[in-house]
Amino acid sequence: xxxxxxxxxxxxxxxxxxxxxxxxxxxxxxxxxxxxxxxxxxxxxxxxxxxxxxxxxxxxxxxxxxxxxxxxxxxxxxxxxxxxxxxxxxxxxxxxxxxxxxxxxxxxxxxxxxxxxxxxxxxxxxxxxxxxxxxxxxxxxxxxxxxxxxxxxxxxxxxxxxxxxxxxxxxxxxxxxxxxxxxxxxxxxxxxxxxxxxxxxxxxxxxxxxxxxxxxxxxxxxxxxxxxxxxxxxxxxxxxxxxxxxxxxxxxxxxxxxxxxxxxxxxxxxxxxxxxxxxxxxxxxxxxxxxxxxxxxxxxxxxxxxxxxxxxxxxxxxxxxxxxxxxxxxxxxxxxxxxxxxxxxxxxxxxxxxxxxxxxxxxxxxxxxxxxxxxxxxxxxxxxxxxxxxxxxxxxxxxxxxxxxxxx
Amino acid sequence: xxxxxxxxxxxxxxxxxxxxxxxxxxxxxxxxxxxxxxxxxxxxxxxxxxxxxxxxxxxxxxxxxxxxxxxxxxxxxxxxxxxxxxxxxxxxxxxxxxxxxxxxxxxxxxxxxxxxxxxxxxxxxxxxxxxxxxxxxxxxxxxxxxxxxxxxxxxxxxxxxxxxxxxxxxxxxxxxxxxxxxxxxxxxxxxxxxxxxxxxxxxxxxxxxxxxxxxxxxxxxxxxxxxxxxxxxxxxxxxxxxxxxxxxxxxxxxxxxxxxxxxxxxxxxxxxxxxxxxxxxxxxxxxxxxxxxxxxxxxxxxxxxxxxxxxxxxxxxxxxxxxxxxxxxxxxxxxxxxxxxxxxxxxxxxxxxxxxxxxxxxxxxxxxxxxxxxxxxxxxxxxxxxxxxxxxxxxxxxxxxxxxxxxx
Numbered sequence: 001x002x003x004x005x006x007x008x009x010x011x012x013x014x015x016x017x018x019x020x021x022x023x024x025x026x027x028x029x030x031x032x033x034x035x036x037x038x039x040x041x042x043x044x045x046x047x048x049x050x051x052x053x054x055x056x057x058x059x060x061x062x063x064x065x066x067x068x069x070x071x072x073x074x075x076x077x078x079x080x081x082x083x084x085x086x087x088x089x090x091x092x093x094x095x096x097x098x099x100x101x102x103x104x105x106x107x108x109x110x111x112x113x114x115x116x117x118x119x120x121x122x123x124x125x126x127x128x129x130x131x132x133x134x135x136x137x138x139x140x141x142x143x144x145x146x147x148x149x150x151x152x153x154x155x156x157x158x159x160x161x162x163x164x165x166x167x168x169x170x171x172x173x174x175x176x177x178x179x180x181x182x183x184x185x186x187x188x189x190x191x192x193x194x195x196x197x198x199x200x201x202x203x204x205x206x207x208x209x210x211x212x213x214x215x216x217x218x219x220x221x222x223x224x225x226x227x228x229x230x231x232x233x234x235x236x237x238x239x240x241x242x243x244x245x246x247x248x249x250x251x252x253x254x255x256x257x258x259x260x261x262x263x264x265x266x267x268x269x270x271x272x273x274x275x276x277x278x279x280x281x282x283x284x285x286x287x288x289x290x291x292x293x294x295x296x297x298x299x300x301x302x303x304x305x306x307x308x309x310x311x312x313x314x315x316x317x318x319x320x321x322x323x324x325x326x327x328x329x330x331x332x333x334x335x336x337x338x339x340x341x342x343x344x345x346x347x348x349x350x351x352x353x354x355x356x357x358x359x360x361x362x363x364x365x366x367x368x369x370x371x372x373x374x375x376x377x378x379x380x381x382x383x384x385x386x387x388x389x390x391x392x393x394x395x396x397x398x399x400x401x402x403x404x405x406x407x408x
Numbered sequence: 409x410x411x412x413x414x415x416x417x418x419x420x421x422x423x424x425x426x427x428x429x430x431x432x433x434x435x436x437x438x439x440x441x442x443x444x445x446x447x448x449x450x451x452x453x454x455x456x457x458x459x460x461x462x463x464x465x466x467x468x469x470x471x472x473x474x475x476x477x478x479x480x481x482x483x484x485x486x487x488x489x490x491x492x493x494x495x496x497x498x499x500x501x502x503x504x505x506x507x508x509x510x511x512x513x514x515x516x517x518x519x520x521x522x523x524x525x526x527x528x529x530x531x532x533x534x535x536x537x538x539x540x541x542x543x544x545x546x547x548x549x550x551x552x553x554x555x556x557x558x559x560x561x562x563x564x565x566x567x568x569x570x571x572x573x574x575x576x577x578x579x580x581x582x583x584x585x586x587x588x589x590x591x592x593x594x595x596x597x598x599x600x601x602x603x604x605x606x607x608x609x610x611x612x613x614x615x616x617x618x619x620x621x622x623x624x625x626x627x628x629x630x631x632x633x634x635x636x637x638x639x640x641x642x643x644x645x646x647x648x649x650x651x652x653x654x655x656x657x658x659x660x661x662x663x664x665x666x667x668x669x670x671x672x673x674x675x676x677x678x679x680x681x682x683x684x685x686x687x688x689x690x691x692x693x694x695x696x697x698x699x700x701x702x703x704x705x706x707x708x709x710x711x712x713x714x715x716x717x718x719x720x721x722x723x724x725x726x727x728x729x730x731x732x733x734x735x736x737x738x739x740x741x742x743x744x745x746x747x748x749x750x751x752x753x754x755x756x757x758x759x760x761x762x763x764x765x766x767x768x769x770x771x772x773x774x775x776x777x778x779x780x781x782x783x784x785x786x787x788x789x790x791x792x793x794x795x796x797x798x799x800x801x802x803x804x805x806x807x808x809x810x811x812x813x814x815x816x
Contacts (some may be wrong), residue, residue, distance in 0.1 A: 151802050285722045306728050310715045314693045319782055320714050323731035328801055374727055374794040386782040393736055394559050396807040 010037040014055060017062050024065055026094030030087070034058050048090065049081040065095075066102055070292030074359040084361070085338075088369035098288060106288040113300040115255040117234045121207050123300035124253065128208035132187070137347055138340035143187035143214070146249035146279065147330040147378045157336040160329075165193040168248065170398050171322065171382050172277050173391050174198040178243040181205070181269045183235040184250025188215025188228070195227035202228045203242070205235055235265050242269050245276035251309065252281050255302050259312050267316040272385035275321075281330075282306050282379045290366070297363045306379055313383050322382040322395065330378045331371045338364040418445045422463060425470050432473055434502030438495070442466050456490040456498065473503075474510055478700030482767040492769070493746075496777035506696060514696040521708040523663040525642045529615050531708035532661065536616035540595070545755055546748035551595035551622070554657035554687065555738040555786045565744040568737075573601040576656065578806050579730065579790050580685050581799050582606040586651040589613070589677045591643040592658025596623025596636070602654075603635035610636045611650070613643055643673050650677050653684035659717065660689050663710050667720050675724040680793035683729075689738075690714050690787045698774070705771045714787055721791050730790040730803065738786045739779045746772040 018032050018039045031046040032039045035054055040046050052058050057077045060068035072078040080087050098106070115123060135143055140158045148160035149167045168190065174180070176199030185191050185204035188211070194200050206212050212232045219225045235250070245266050254262050270276060286305040294301055310320060341348070341364060348357045370376035384391065426440050426447045439454040440447045443462055448454050460466050465485045468476035480486040488495050506514070523531060543551055548566045556568035557575045576598065582588070584607030593599050593612035596619070602608050614620050620640045627633050643658070653674050662670050678684060694713040702709055718728060749756070749772060756765045778784035792799065 151804065284725055284727045305722065307715045307718045307722065310718065314713065314715065317692055317782070319692045319733060319735070319785055320731060320787075321733045323728060324803070325727060325729045327727070328798070374725070377727055379728075390736070394807070395732070395803065396559065399802070399804040399807040 010034070014058065015039070017055075017058050020062055021058075021065075024062075024096055025091050026096060028091045028094040030091065047082065048087045050087075051079045051081065053077040064101065064105070066098070066290060067292050067295065070290075070296060070359070070362060073362050074296070074355050076354070076358065084365040085368045085372070088366050089372050092369050092373040092375055102291065103288065106291055109291055109294055110255070110257075110302075113255075113294060115253065115258055115300045117236060119300065120234060120253070123298075124207050125209070126299050127297065128186075129210045131351070132210055132214055134348070134351060135187075137344040138337050140336075142189040144189045145186055147281075147326050148333040148336075149326065149329055150332055157333070157340075160333070161189070162193070164329075165190050166197075167398065168246065168277055168279065168380070169194055169198050171380065172244050172246065172275065173397075174200050174244065176200065179203075179241075180244040180246060181238055181240065181242040183238065183245070183247040183265070184253065185211070185215060185230065186249070187211050188218055188230060190246070190248055191215070191228045191230070192218060192222060192224055195224050196222065200227075200244075203231060203238075203240060204228060205231050205233055205238055207232060207234055236261055238265050238269055240269065241271070243274055245270045245274060247277075248279040250280070251278055251312075252298070252301050252303055255300055256304060256308060259304075259308065260315070263312040263315055266312070266318075270385065271387075272317070273387040273389075275382070275384035275388050275391065277380060277382050278309065278312075279378070279380045280304070280309065282309055282377050284374065284377060293363060293366070296359050303376060306377070309379065309381065316385070318383040318385055320381060320383050321391065322380075324380045326378040326380060327371050327374065327376070330376075331368055334364055334368045334371070338368065418442070422466065423447070425463075425466050428470055429466075429473070432470075432504055433499055434504060436499050436502040438499065456488060456495045458495075459487045459489065461485040472509065472513075474506070474698060475700050475703060478698075478704060478767070478770060481770050482704070482763050484762070484766065492773040493776045493780070496774050497780050500777050500781040500783055510699065511696065514699055517699055517702055518663070518665075518710075521663075521702060523661065523666055523708045525644060527708065528642060528661070531706075532615050533617070534707050535705065536594075537618045539759070540618055540622050542756070542759060543595075545752035546745050548744075550597040552597045553594055555689075555734050556741040556744075557734065557737055558740055565741070565748075568741070569597070570601070572737075573598050574605075575806065576654065576685055576687065576788070577602055577606050579788065580652050580654065580683065581805075582608050582652065584608065587611075587649075588652040588654060589646055589648065589650040591646065591653070591655040591673065592661065593619070593623060593638065594657070595619050596626055596638060598654070598656060599623070599636045599638070600626060600630060600632055603632050604630065608635075608652075611639060611646075611648060612636060613639050613641055613646055615640065615642055644669055646673050646677055648677065649679070651682055653678045653682060655685075656687040658688070659686055659720075660706070660709050660711055663708055664712060664716060667712075667716065668723070671720040671723055674720070674726075678793065679795075680725070681795040681797070683790070683792035683796050683799065685788060685790050686717065686720075687788045688712070688717065688786070690717055690785050692782065692785060701771060701774070704767050711784060714785070717787065717789065724793070726791040726793055728789060728791050729799065730788075732788045734786040734788060735779050735782065735784070738784075739776055742772055742776045742779070746776065 014034060022042060027044055029044045029047040030041055031049040033049055033051040057072045060072060113123060139145055140161045142161060144161040148157060149164035150160045151163055174194060178200045180194055180200050180202045182191050182202060182204040185206045188204060191202040191204040195202050209232060212230050215230045219228050266276065281303045283303050283305050289302050345357060422442060430450060435452055437452045437455040438449055439457040441457055441459045465480045468480060521531060547553055548569045550569060552569040556565060557572035558568045559571055582602060586608045588602055588608050588610045590599050590610060590612040593614045596612060599610045599612040603610050617640060620638050623638045627636050674684060689711045691711050691713045697710050753765060
C-alpha cells in the first residue's frame with residue numbers, strides 16, 4: 001500500500017486517480033476533496049462533497065469502490081457533506097455497473113458465504129444475534145425487521161407494521177383452526193399476530209438463538225404457547241403438514257444455490273393443497289448483492305430477480321396468484337428506522353464502537369437509496385397448489401374496511 | 409394406414425391398443441368403445457364413455473393422442489358421452505405429459521409457424537379474419553375476445569367485459585390527456601373505452617384486417633376518430649412516444665422466439681418514464697402449447713410461464729408492480745362463450761361445415777378444462793420504468809367504489 005505522506009501533494013498521480021473515480025461514478029455532482037484539496041466534478045454543478053482523508057484511501061476507492069467506500073466511511077476516513085441518503089441516490093443513478101474484478105470477487109464471496117445449514121447459522125448469528133437491545137433502539141415496539149405497509153399517510157411505524165402483518169394474513173385468507181408454518185420468524189411478531197388475531201396454529205422456524213428466545217418469552221407472556229411453537233432450526237428441517245406456508249424476509253438469506261431446497265421445503269410442508277406467501281427484497285433484473293453489505297452486515301445475502309423467485313415454485317406446479325411490489329413502503333419504513341437510529345446514536349456508540357455505528361448508518365442510508373433508485377424492490381407473492389381450496393375471486397377483501405391496527 | 413375393415417373385430421391387437429391408451433390417460437374413469445365393443449377402465453368406475461368409430465381412429469389416438477383426438481372429434485369419428493368439459497378436465501388431470509414424439513413435433517411446429525412479420529399476418533388471418541359475423545354469435549356485444557372480470561357474481565358477460573376494461577384502466581392509472589399505445593387491439597373495444605371514459609389519446613395496432621375495419625367503423629360511429637387511431641400493422645412497427653403501453657391477449661401470439669423484439673417495442677414506445685400492462689394466457693411452468701390448437705385454431709400460439717413473460721421486462725429494467733391471476737374469471741368467461749356458441753350451433757353450421765363447428769366446440773371446452781385444471785393461467789402484469797411518475801401507494805383505488813359498467 002502506498003504511503004500517502006510520501007506522495008506529492010495534489011500532484012499528477014492524485015489528479016489521475018480522482019479522474020478515474022469521476023469516470024466510475026459518471027456524471028454525479030460530487031466534489032472530491034483529498035486531504036483538503038478540492039476537485040470539482042467535470043461539467044456539472046456540485047451538490048455534494050466527499051472528503052477523503054488521505055491518498056491511500058483514495059487508492060482504495062479506485063481499486064474497489066464497493067468495499068472501499070463502505071470500509072473508509074465506517075472508519076471515518078471518508079466524510080460526506082450533504083444528506084447521506086441523497087448523496088447515495090445520486091451516485092447510484094450514475095455509477096457504472098460492477099467491473100470484472102467485482103464480479104469475480106462476488107462469486108468468491110458467494111462460495112465462502114454459501115448458506116449451508118452450518119454456514120447459515122453463522123451468517124444469521126452475525127446479524128440477528130447482535131443483541132435484542134440494539135434492535136429495540138430503532139425498530140418498532142414489536143421488533144418487526146421487514147418492510148412495513150402504510151395504507152394511510154399518517155400511520156406510525158408501529159401501526160404500519162401491524163397493517164403489514166394484517167395485509168399478509170388477509171392475502172393468505174387465514175381461517176381459524178388452520179395450521180401455518182413460518183420460515184424465518186424474526187422476533188415472532190407475525191406468528192403471534194396470526195395466532196392471536198386469526199385463530200390459527202403456527203410453527204415458526206428460525207436459527208437465530210436470541211430471536212427465538214425472545215419470541216418464546218412473548219408467547220408465554222401472551223398465553224399463546226398452545227398455539228405458537230417457536231423452533232430453533234433451519235428451514236431445511238421443517239417437518240409436519242400445514243395448510244399455509246409463510247416466509248417474510250428470509251428468502252434473502254437462502255441464497256440462489258439453495259432455491260431448489262427451499263421449494264422442496266415448501267412442498268413437503270403444504271403439498272398441492274396448500275397456499276402461501278413469500279415476502280422478500282428482490283430486483284427487476286439479476287445482479288450481485290453489494291459485497292460490502294455481505295462483508296459487514298448480511299453475510300450470505302442475495303436479492304433475487306423476481307423471475308428467480310418464481311422459479312422456486314415451478315418444479316412443484318404452484319400457481320402465482322398475486323404479486324405486489326411494496327418498494328416505496330420500504331423507503332418509508334427504513335426512513336423511520338434511520339431516523340430512530342440517528343436519535344439513538346449516543347446509545348449505539350455506548351454499546352459498540354464508532355465504526356459499527358457508522359457502518360450501520362451507511363447500511364440503512366444505502367438501503368433507502370437502493371429502493372429509491374429501484375435498484376431494490378420488495379415483492380409479496382401469494383401462491384397456491386393446484387388442489388388448494390378456492391380462494392377469493394377478487395382482491396377487494398384486502399381493501400374492504402380501513403385496516404385498524406389493534407395495537408398502536 | 410391400417411384398414412379397419414380387415415382387422416379382426418375386438419381381437420388381441422385392438423385390446424392391446426386400448427390398453428396402451430389407458431396407460432396414456434392414466435386412471436381416468438373413461439370407458440372406451442370401439443365400433444360398439446366396450447372396454448371399461450381398469451380399476452375405476454367409469455363416468456364417461458368415448459365412442460371411437462373404427463380401428464384406424466383408435467390407432468391415430470395411440471400414435472398421437474393430442475392431434476388424433478382433436479381431428480377425430482372434429483370429424484365425428486369420436487363421440488364423448490357425458491359433459492365434454494368435465495370429460496376433458498378428468499383426462500387432463502390424469503394424462504401423462506408429452507412424449508418425445510410430441511415434443512419433437514412441437515419444435516417442428518414452432519419452427520414452421522414462427523411468428524415472423526409475414527407469418528404473423530397469416531397466423532392472425534387464420535383465426536381473427538373468420539368473419540365478424542361468426543364472433544358476433546357468441547362473444548359479448550363489444551366483441552371482447554379476452555378474459556372478462558367478474559367482481560360481482562351476478563354480472564352478465566357484457567358487464568364483466570366492461571368491468572375488465574375498467575380494471576385495466578384503473579391499474580394503469582390513466583389520466584386525461586395521456587397517450588396510450590395498444591399492441592393487438594382486437595375489435596377495438598378497449599381502445600375506445602380508454603378514449604371515451606378516461607380522456608386519453610390511443611394508437612392501437614393490429615394485423616387483422618377485418619378487426620381493424622370494424623374498429624374504425626366504431627370509432628367513426630362514436631365520434632372518437634380524433635382520439636383513437638387504429639393502425640393495421642405489426643407490433644414491431646410501432647412508432648411514436650407514449651405514456652402507457654397496453655397489450656391484452658396478444659403475447660400469446662408473439663411466440664417465445666420474439667420476446668426480445670416485443671420488449672424492445674415496449675421500450676421504444678414508452679422509454680424509462682412509461683408504464684404499462686400485459687394481460688395474457690400463461691402458465692405456472694414451461695410447457696408446449698397444444699399442437700392440435702396450433703394446427704386448427706391458433707397457429708403460432710404459445711402460453712409462456714410467468715417467469716418467461718417477466719423476462720420481457722428485464723433487459724429494460726422495468727419494475728413489476730402488480731401481478732394478478734384471473735384464471736377463474738377466464739373459466740366463467742369461456743363458459744359464457746361456450747353456452748352462447750351452443751345456442752348458436754345451427755347458425756354456425758349454416759356458416760361453416762360441421763367439422764368446423766365441432767372443432768370450435770372442442771377448443772372452447774378444452775380451454776375451460778385447461779383453466780379449470782390450472783394447466784393454463786391468466787396473468788395481468790403492471791410494470792413501470794425507473795423514471796415513471798409515482799403511482800398509487802396501494803391498490804385500494806381498484807376496489808374503492810363498486811365498478812358500475814357504463815353500458816350493460
